[in-house]
Amino acid sequence: MRYFFAILGLCILMVISVFGFRGMHSRKPTLYIFPDMEWQYKLRPQYPDSFFANGRTSQKAVPGTVERGTPIQTPNGPVYPYEDSP
Numbered sequence: 712m713r714y715f716f717a718i719l720g721l722c723i724l725m726v727i728s729v730f731g732f733r734g735m736h737s738r739k740p741t742l743y744i745f746p747d748m749e750w751q752y753k754l755r756p757q758y759p760d761s762f763f764a765n766g767r768t769s770q771k772a773v774p775g776t777v778e779r780g781t782p783i784q785t786p787n788g789p790v791y792p793y794e795d796s797p
Contacts, residue, residue: 754768782789
């Protein structure tokens with residue numbers, strides 16, 4: 712039983728030493744596991760941007776795009792594209 716408590720104590724000590732206490736201030740830089748999820752390139756609507764050729768961030772939908780709530784007519788009846796149906 713004492714080995715269990717010794718291992719448990721070591722595990723708790725390792726977790727606290729790696730992650731620290733939540734909400735405490737530190738001078739060390741923040742450890743980001745997935746930095747691409749923190750700082751994504753975002754296109755803000757109605758703002759100019761050089762990503763697209765026309766310089767606008769708001770673009771028209773691609774021709775042939777099916778709206779989310781529009782059913783597709785099939786021989787078996789209407790099917791919604793985002794509905795879980797075969």
